Amino acid sequence: MEIRHLRLIKAIVEEGSITKAIDKLYLTQSALSHQLKEAEYQLGTPIFLRMNKKLVLTKAGEKIYALANEILEKLSQTETQIKQMVFGEYGEIRISTECFSSYHWLPSVMKQFHLLYPNVELKIITEATHIPLQKLIENVIDIAIISDQINDNNIKYMELFQDEVVMAVSENHAWANRKYVVAEDFIDQHLLIHSLPMETVTIHQFVLSPAKVTPKKITALPLTEASLEMVKADMGVMSMAKWALMPHLKNNPIKAIKIGKNGLKRKHFIAIRDNQEYPAYFHHFITFLQTEINLQWNIQ
DSSP states (O other): OOHHHHHHHHHHHHHSSHHHHHHHHTOOHHHHHHHHHHHHHHHTSOSEEEETTEEEEOHHHHHHHHHHHHHHHHHHHHHHHHHHHHHOOOEEEEEEESSGGGGGTHHHHHHHHHHHOTTEEEEEOGGGTTOHHHHHHTTSOSEEEESSOOOOTTEEEEEEEEEEEEEEEETTSTTTTOSEEOGGGGTTOEEEESSSOGGGOHHIIIIIHHHTOOOSEEEEOSOHHHHHHHHHTTSOEEEEEHHHHHHHHSSSSEEEEEESTTOEEEEEEEEEETTOOOOHHHHHHHHHHHHIIIIIIOOO
16 A cells, blocks of 8 residues: 555545545545545455445554554654754744843844744744743743743743843933932932833832832833933933943933942843753754853843
8 A cells, every 4th residue: 555545544534524535635536536446456355334425444444544643643753854854943932021122132133043943933922021921831932031030830940141220311310410329319200111010110129119219200101212202301210221222322312320339230031831841943042042142242
């Protein structure tokens, strides 16, 4: 028997009728009937019996069907392995971060990786932004890029990079010539943040909350550009990653002010599901991401 005979038998059984098998195999009815008769002739026994207008496997047919499943599965696996050898690994990696600013550098890194692994699709799942760890646990994404860790034995963290958070202020603001600001300086300020709750805001977590300081006013604006316009108009101050703010300092009346004498540093991590087996390309992507971010992009 030939592979085409095994595919034919498998299709008839699993599709439930000759008509559906015809559609799946892209054969004419006469071609299908000819192949089936050919297979039965080679075996010397019927493979199907017609019962109430249905094709039912004979005992010999059941054995051939089981063999077809086994052989076709092994054939498919072998074809995949050969394609991986020739063209590289196939697959996908779903990614999200906890803030939209990270998408500033992520696409460029993904593009570089795609040159090395053209058959691995990298998907940014934007709907998981702000809740990436939850979506990671739910298997909606495969990699979460975060700075706020949670204690969960199902999650494994790997350090990605460290950056500095600074305050963006108007060049006319009272802080414009300050070397740095401290928690108490925020008491009479209008603080612009990206989103609520405050517990997820870095400046609140590490500076304001420990000092029990609450700014005079807090406004959540999800659009960075809108917040920067308010900063330029001296209508508020905003904390941002220094690397994300730097491009806006060149042509805008905005200054970056350090937070605390030693600066406010935070670490970012790659989070994946622990105790799960991943293909080789997955681990290659993580290594590539760490290398590109720390060496090529030099985020500080």
